[in-house]
Amino acid sequence: MISLAGRDILHAWGKFVFTGIGLGLLIGVTLIMAGVYRGMVDDGKALLDNSGADLWVVQQDTLGPYAESSSLYDDVYRSLLAMPGIAQAANVTYLTMQVRRGDTDVRAMVVGIVAGPPGTLGWPPHLVAGRQITRGHYEAVADIATGAHLGDRLTIRRNQYTVVGLTRRMVSSGGDPMIFVPLRDAQDAQFLKDNDAILQGRRRTEANPAFNRPGVPDLVDATIRAQGSNRFVNAVLVRLEPGSDPDAVATDIRRWKKLTAYTRPAMERILVGKLIATSAKQIGMFLAILSLVSAAIVAFIIYTLTMDRIREIAVLKLIGTRNTTIAGMILQQALALGAIGFVVGKISATFSAPLFPKYVLLMPQDSIAGFGAVMVICVLASLVAIRVALKVDPAEAIGG
Amino acid sequence: MAGNGIRIEGLKKRYGAGDTAVDALKGVDMQVAPGEVVGLIGPSGSGKSTLLKCLGAVIDPTAGRMQLGDDLIYDNDWKVRDLRALRRDKIGFVFQAPYLIPFLDVTDNVALLPMLAGVPNREARARALDLLTALDVQHRARAMPSQLSGGEQQRVAIARGLVNRPPVILADEPTAPLDSERALSVIRILNDMARRYDTAIIVVTHDEKIIPTFRRIYHIRDGLTHEEQGEGREIG
Numbered sequence: 167m168i169s170l171a172g173r174d175i176l177h178a179w180g181k182f183v184f185t186g187i188g189l190g191l192l193i194g195v196t197l198i199m200a201g202v203y204r205g206m207v208d209d210g211k212a213l214l215d216n217s218g219a220d221l222w223v224v225q226q227d228t229l230g231p232y233a234e235s236s237s238l239y240d241d242v243y244r245s246l247l248a249m250p251g252i253a254q255a256a257n258v259t260y261l262t263m264q265v266r267r268g269d270t271d272v273r274a275m276v277v278g279i280v281a282g283p284p285g286t287l288g289w290p291p292h293l294v295a296g297r298q299i300t301r302g303h304y305e306a307v308a309d310i311a312t313g314a315h316l317g318d319r320l321t322i323r324r325n326q327y328t329v330v331g332l333t334r335r336m337v338s339s340g341g342d343p344m345i346f347v348p349l350r351d352a353q354d355a356q357f358l359k360d361n362d363a364i365l366q367g368r369r370r371t372e373a374n375p376a377f378n379r380p381g382v383p384d385l386v387d388a389t390i391r392a393q394g395s396n397r398f399v400n401a402v403l404v405r406l407e408p409g410s411d412p413d414a415v416a417t418d419i420r421r422w423k424k425l426t427a428y429t430r431p432a433m434e435r436i437l438v439g440k441l442i443a444t445s446a447k448q449i450g451m452f453l454a455i456l457s458l459v460s461a462a463i464v465a466f467i468i469y470t471l472t473m474d475r476i477r478e479i480a481v482l483k484l485i486g487t488r489n490t491t492i493a494g495m496i497l498q499q500a501l502a503l504g505a506i507g508f509v510v511g512k513i514s515a516t517f518s519a520p521l522f523p524k525y526v527l528l529m530p531q532d533s534i535a536g537f538g539a540v541m542v543i544c545v546l547a548s549l550v551a552i553r554v555a556l557k558v559d560p561a562e563a564i565g566g
Numbered sequence: 567m568a569g570n571g572i573r574i575e576g577l578k579k580r581y582g583a584g585d586t587a588v589d590a591l592k593g594v595d596m597q598v599a600p601g602e603v604v605g606l607i608g609p610s611g612s613g614k615s616t617l618l619k620c621l622g623a624v625i626d627p628t629a630g631r632m633q634l635g636d637d638l639i640y641d642n643d644w645k646v647r648d649l650r651a652l653r654r655d656k657i658g659f660v661f662q663a664p665y666l667i668p669f670l671d672v673t674d675n676v677a678l679l680p681m682l683a684g685v686p687n688r689e690a691r692a693r694a695l696d697l698l699t700a701l702d703v704q705h706r707a708r709a710m711p712s713q714l715s716g717g718e719q720q721r722v723a724i725a726r727g728l729v730n731r732p733p734v735i736l737a738d739e740p741t742a743p744l745d746s747e748r749a750l751s752v753i754r755i756l757n758d759m760a761r762r763y764d765t766a767i768i769v770v771t772h773d774e775k776i777i778p779t780f781r782r783i784y785h786i787r788d789g790l791t792h793e794e795q796g797e798g799r800e801i802g
Contacts, residue, residue, distance in 0.1 A: 167681050168674060177669030481665045486654020487682055561624040563665060564615060564738055
């Protein structure tokens, strides 16, 4: 038996191909949307992987350092190092800000890292060019997504930094590229006031009788010095000794240090479940709408094609064609349209994904699920047309 | 092969019920021998289309007896179970418009019926080509319907109606869109085919050009048929 659907598609190939291309672009957008969500999750996981930490110690009862602000004294890490099970602890700061490169601004996450030997916690694990930071000030390692090159000068607040190393895929959970600078510089960038604000602060302190008491001339100077210094970090990254139980160590830190400590799974839950939850819901809504629009398009096209063939369908039924053959013809056409659309969508998504400013991760399992969803949508969309075709009275082929 | 041709006795068809009931057929008697072509003529609303639909096993008669070839199709309350297979295997249709399947070429338009009946593609196409040759359109075997003239399309439609060697062919105004020459050509072909394949053919028509060619004509009026002898004029 010949394939009626195949012959019809070959006969009206232009209609199918152009409709398939239109549908394919819609499917491509759907795949890209799924890829954006996957990219966000992957960015979050990359952030955790690249930090090299087993535990994140943050201000008590906060979801820091990525989902909420967190502030810790920068000497807390010393007391953590004394706890059993902890091999390394390092301060770190995170600040998302506009960084100036030449004449342009770049949205980036500035990460303050401590000096130390290679492999120190918080350091970028791999460089694609250049070297790690070796000086205490004004050197930076930047992700290539910032557009920076080795030797470029970056302006962060009032200071300029020379790019000495480049990384790849070092991004925040929001997809902003990272720029690593020495911790002290990062603390200044995050907390240092401008000169006018410092002067105003000094005047206010001097005018406060509580700090400027007669007979205690050094008090006001000490207070001003204390106000001007910054001894805070956002988190302490902790690496555990082999065999240590992360949950047990985190519990000890919470109990004895009055701080909050997150294990890797807990931090993943925060990033995926809280930080990108709203975005995920938004993307989910878009996916649902796009699926409905795709279904409506396929249903409309197949319905129109079927209505154009009503007389032929009546003739087919009159000459003895089974209902299953006619239903199969319509179903195959819908599936063929979906298959053309999926191929076009997959190709367009694959080629356009790198052009998006944020990371778009197209995963094979999403493509397989997408193909399945397209086929299901096409089957559902063809039901209306099949119903119409099966209702056609073969007597319509006979006049009168 | 074709056995008894067409035999109808007291065929009735009522649409609706109660006060709104309409008796479209009030007891039609008709007989067409194998190899014979008869005309069925009548004004609009006389019951022609209803009779054709009953003969075509598209609608069920209300009462009567109908036999196509050797097969009893209706006998009052009884009817053959698989009407779809009956239409496919026992009845050939030729319509006013050819209604060829636009996405199949000429050969496959004709071969589709045997394929639907389970005949292998190669054999079905060979059978189609034989008929196309008999109807002198074999040179358009690979053409699409849209590439054929009106006369060629109608010949292909006749080939489709004959391809399963049905004992009966129902032709509904087959010459309406054609000029005199082509109309007479179609009737000649139907006569040839009826004789060659021993097929009983009923031609429903209003076409004055072809009415004189029938040897027997059934007039239908108010749901009843009246038989009369036609001129049986030879077609040159």
